[in-house]
Amino acid sequence: MTTIKTGIGRRSFLKSSALAGGGLLLSFSWLGGCNPSPKEALSLPKEWFELNGYLKIGENGLVTIMSPNPEIGQNVKTSMPMLVAEELDVDWKNVIVEQAPLNTNVFTRQLAGGSQSIRQGWKSLRMAGATARRMLREAAAKSWNVPLDEVTTEASMLYHKGSGKSASYGEMASAAASITVPKEVELKNNKDFTIIGTSKNNVDGKSIVTGKPLYGLDYKKEGMLIAMMVQPPGFGMKLKSVDDSQARSMPGIKDIFTINTYKDDYARQWCDVDAFNDLVVVVGNTTWEVMNARKALKLEWEQFKDHDISSSSFSGDKVSIKVPGGLENSTRHALLMNEYAAKPGKVVRKDGNPDAAFSKAAKVIERSYSAPFLAHNTMEPMNFFAHVTADKAELVGPIQTPEFMEKSVAARLGLPLEKVDIQMTRQGGGFGRRLYGHFLVEAAVISQKVNAPVKLIYTREDDMSNGVYRPAYHALYRAALDADNNLIAFHVKAGGIPESPLFADRFPAGAVENYIAEEWSAPSNISVGAFRAPRSNFIAGAEQSFLDEVAEAAGKDPIQFRLDLLDRAIKNPVGEKNDYEPKRYAGVLELVKTKSNWGVDTPNVFRGVSAYFCHDSYVAHVIDLVMENDKPRVQKVHCAVDCGIVVNPVAAINLVEGGSVDGIGHAMYSGLTFTNGAPDQSNYHQYRLIRHREAPREIDVHFVKSDVDPTGLGEPPFPPVMGALANALYKASGKRHYQQPFITEGVKRG
Amino acid sequence: MATFNLTVNGKKQELNVDPSTPLLWVLRDHLNLVGTKFGCGMAQCGACTIHLDGKAVRSCILPVSAVGDQEVTTIEGLSENGDHPVQNAWLEHDVPQCGYCQAGQIMSAVALLKENPTPTDEQIENTMSGNICRCGTYTRIKAAIKTASKTINA
Numbered sequence: 001m002t003t004i005k006t007g008i009g010r011r012s013f014l015k016s017s018a019l020a021g022g023g024l025l026l027s028f029s030w031l032g033g034c035n036p037s038p039k040e041a042l043s044l045p046k047e048w049f050e051l052n053g054y055l056k057i058g059e060n061g062l063v064t065i066m067s068p069n070p071e072i073g074q075n076v077k078t079s080m081p082m083l084v085a086e087e088l089d090v091d092w093k094n095v096i097v098e099q100a101p102l103n104t105n106v107f108t109r110q111l112a113g114g115s116q117s118i119r120q121g122w123k124s125l126r127m128a129g130a131t132a133r134r135m136l137r138e139a140a141a142k143s144w145n146v147p148l149d150e151v152t153t154e155a156s157m158l159y160h161k162g163s164g165k166s167a168s169y170g171e172m173a174s175a176a177a178s179i180t181v182p183k184e185v186e187l188k189n190n191k192d193f194t195i196i197g198t199s200k201n202n203v204d205g206k207s208i209v210t211g212k213p214l215y216g217l218d219y220k221k222e223g224m225l226i227a228m229m230v231q232p233p234g235f236g237m238k239l240k241s242v243d244d245s246q247a248r249s250m251p252g253i254k255d256i257f258t259i260n261t262y263k264d265d266y267a268r269q270w271c272d273v274d275a276f277n278d279l280v281v282v283v284g285n286t287t288w289e290v291m292n293a294r295k296a297l298k299l300e301w302e303q304f305k306d307h308d309i310s311s312s313s314f315s316g317d318k319v320s321i322k323v324p325g326g327l328e329n330s331t332r333h334a335l336l337m338n339e340y341a342a343k344p345g346k347v348v349r350k351d352g353n354p355d356a357a358f359s360k361a362a363k364v365i366e367r368s369y370s371a372p373f374l375a376h377n378t379m380e381p382m383n384f385f386a387h388v389t390a391d392k393a394e395l396v397g398p399i400q401t402p403e404f405m406e407k408s409v410a411a412r413l414g415l416p417l418e419k420v421d422i423q424m425t426r427q428g429g430g431f432g433r434r435l436y437g438h439f440l441v442e443a444a445v446i447s448q449k450v451n452a453p454v455k456l457i458y459t460r461e462d463d464m465s466n467g468v469y470r471p472a473y474h475a476l477y478r479a480a481l482d483a484d485n486n487l488i489a490f491h492v493k494a495g496g497i498p499e500s501p502l503f504a505d506r507f508p509a510g511a512v513e514n515y516i517a518e519e520w521s522a523p524s525n526i527s528v529g530a531f532r533a534p535r536s537n538f539i540a541g542a543e544q545s546f547l548d549e550v551a552e553a554a555g556k557d558p559i560q561f562r563l564d565l566l567d568r569a570i571k572n573p574v575g576e577k578n579d580y581e582p583k584r585y586a587g588v589l590e591l592v593k594t595k596s597n598w599g600v601d602t603p604n605v606f607r608g609v610s611a612y613f614c615h616d617s618y619v620a621h622v623i624d625l626v627m628e629n630d631k632p633r634v635q636k637v638h639c640a641v642d643c644g645i646v647v648n649p650v651a652a653i654n655l656v657e658g659g660s661v662d663g664i665g666h667a668m669y670s671g672l673t674f675t676n677g678a679p680d681q682s683n684y685h686q687y688r689l690i691r692h693r694e695a696p697r698e699i700d701v702h703f704v705k706s707d708v709d710p711t712g713l714g715e716p717p718f719p720p721v722m723g724a725l726a727n728a729l730y731k732a733s734g735k736r737h738y739q740q741p742f743i744t745e746g747v748k749r750g
Numbered sequence: 751m752a753t754f755n756l757t758v759n760g761k762k763q764e765l766n767v768d769p770s771t772p773l774l775w776v777l778r779d780h781l782n783l784v785g786t787k788f789g790c791g792m793a794q795c796g797a798c799t800i801h802l803d804g805k806a807v808r809s810c811i812l813p814v815s816a817v818g819d820q821e822v823t824t825i826e827g828l829s830e831n832g833d834h835p836v837q838n839a840w841l842e843h844d845v846p847q848c849g850y851c852q853a854g855q856i857m858s859a860v861a862l863l864k865e866n867p868t869p870t871d872e873q874i875e876n877t878m879s880g881n882i883c884r885c886g887t888y889t890r891i892k893a894a895i896k897t898a899s900k901t902i903n904a
Contacts, residue, residue, distance in 0.1 A: 211785015661886025
């Protein structure tokens with residue numbers, strides 16, 4: 001048993017009180033936080049007793065657990081409360097889950113990003129449950145006049161074996177609420193888990209399949225107006241003039257004006273990235289009226305010049321970002337990437353003597369890989385509700401970084417932080433796009449200006465043309481083999497527009513005697529941001545395709561080739577700063593090898609393998625590809641995952657399946673190109689996302705049995721599958737793929 | 751502006767709107783039925799799928815003036831208690847991730863099964879290819895449709 005000090009997140013435990021008048025607390029937020037519970041569950045209680053900020057217990061035993069983090073489809077609204085429920089020892093069918101509002105006094109790290117919600121909440125959420133359980137036990141011990149350590153719990157019940165006494169949590173809740181919060185509590189041993197590791201269906205499932213209002217775009221408030229913005233038609237441009245004379249008189253239109261999202265002298269946070277700071281805004285009664293008025297605007301745009309933006313990095317360091325002027329083109333980007341790749345980059349890591357090793361090599365393999373800008377394309381376009389009055393701001397909608405954006409809004413409106421209230425809705429996808437909440441600031445500025453509640457809505461075209469893209473990337477790899485086909489040197493030079501995708505300390509660093517990693521970046525005025533598994537989402541596919549080609553040149557089986565390298569990293573690692581654990585890395589390769597029956601060939605089935613480490617987790621894929629009418633189709637994906645303890649298997653499998661489909665889709669079909677600063681794709685007739693008939697027919701997911709605390713899962717299954725796809729396509733067509741999306745290179749049978 | 755008399759989920763609705771207003775925005779802004787989602791506005795993603803006389807239609811490009819006396823069914827009206835065999839199958843397979851596209855997926859699946867109660871894998875894939883799921887839940891969608899097909903035909 002682990003004993004843990006409740007000082008972590010202590011703030012949430014300071015207040016422990018009985019909250020009388022159930023009516024007050026029963027006014028659940030509009031956001032449908034109160035889930036329709038399973039049929040056999042209890043009805044709502046008359047009174048709630050709040051034992052700490054994470055949970056409250058009704059007199060009839062019903063438990064409400066707050067889910068602190070933004071739900072973007074990664075299942076935290078189900079899996080985070082499971083951690084609380086586990087340590088509370090509550091019967092899951094008597095649990096209802098409510099989305100917590102942003103409240104930094106109670107909750108820590110209310111953020112969806114970096115696949116860290118479960119990992120970072122692993123202790124604090126369990127502690128919240130354990131603390132409440134301890135208080136219930138203390139209340140029972142006091143009431144029954146028995147020693148505390150003789151009071152046990154099971155499935156929402158308290159027991160004292162000696163006296164035969166028992167009570168439900170509901171019966172003891174009132175007394176427990178007046179118990180002093182313990183200074184430390186015990187957490188369960190992993191082997192005693194009854195909820196963690198069992199599959200619990202999505203707590204919002206019923207609301208989703210019946211179309212209940214869950215998402216930001218569904219939010220409504222009395223007197224609410226609709227706002228839309230118009231942005232420049234391309235990057236490198238800004239507003240010159242507005243003629244709104246016709247639009248202004250159209251039906252349902254309330255106002256038309258321009259806004260600056262961020263003030264010029266504002267030092268931006270890392271999540272304040274936007275593409276266009278000067279926007280034209282149309283406000284009206286209904287969406288269709290506003291859409292029509294937008295079309296009647298006569299706007300002129302002009303190019304902007306080079307300028308600087310004051311900002312800060314994720315770690316808080318002040319940085320000045322140079323934004324170059326000019327209208328960019330994808331054809332120019334391609335040339336630029338080749339130019340940079342031909343020049344020396346910045347050496348980030350060097351082991352041994354790569355130059356010497358390359359010069360004495362029996363065989364040198366050199367290949368270049370590239371991938372385009374990507375738009376996140378969350379199915380729910382950007383939107384936010386804001387109601388700003390003289391002394392406060394109320395905001396509701398989909399945001400991955402409420403804690404950060406609260407500061408941006410407060411600074412922009414000139415309000416103290418505590419006067420800004422942010423409620424999180426369920427989000428129609430995140431993928432990193434909603435880390436950057438400029439649309440929330442825009443909504444607040446618009447509401448302030450029109451002095452009314454407003455919902456800002458982006459169209460798909462607005463959303464896809466609005467920047468904050470995955471950067472365009474390039475990687476050049478070289479490998480040196482000796483006469484016995486041993487990998488004696490490895491060289492990667494990676495860069496991008498405008499940032500590098502390199503992880504210098506990841507595999508095969510540590511597994512090769514002579515190793516050099518260089519990086520470069522080229523400036524651009526196209527704004528970029530994190531996109532599901534940032535940087536890994538390109539470099540994994542490039543590296544894993546290259547290793548496949550090197551293994552082939554060495555005459556080795558691609559899995560065995562990787563395992564041999566990992567064996568070196570396990571037994572005698574090169575360098576001291578290797579990011580990954582080679583044993584766990586090898587573990588997923590071994591597992592996928594077994595589960596896919598690797599080495600047993602099936603006629604007309606073409607296989608590719610890959611493995612990658614990111615967000616503290618390890619994932620390996622084997623893809624079985626078939627050619628049908630000269631078109632490739634993924635018959636089956638075999639996937640092995642080591643993400644430590646799996647909290648909610650049904651959802652974890654869903655995430656791995658989805659990540660695999662998403663990765664195959666982006667590598668094969670998706671990409672954003674530019675002509676004179678303007679994106680060439682603005683909606684799904686031009687921008688391809690993988691569709692049902694292109695998706696794998698079958699996906700088999702296997703988890704490594706592990707006692708390690710949970711690591712990331714939302715992102716890790718996404719990057720490696722791109723390499724497995726490229727390698728399977730090669731087996732099918734005899735042609736290697738170097739440029740994403742592969743569809744542009746032609747993917748016919750060779 | 752013009753007056754329209756619609757039948758939505760079995761209920762008569764009278765409203766006064768611009769005839770060019772897509773049914774999607776009539777449902778969402780005027781009738782407060784927000785289960786039907788906005789995804790692309792050009793019939794490319796399927797998030798806005800509804801039924802007109804039982805047939806799947808993209809409501810984002812359908813002007814309200816074209817509805818006439820056809821019965822409109824939205825996700826909210828698919829079943830009284832949210833227990834249509836397709837909805838049940840969706841829950842059984844725990845299909846949704848973010849969930850945003852799923853109302854449209856379900857409406858397409860229901861229309862498919864109505865027309866063809868025992869679709870092949872290929873028929874499911876082709877019919878459902880008009881509905882994009884960025885989370886990539888396609889394999890579960892297919893499994894859920896097969897489960898629903900069994901229930902319907904049992």
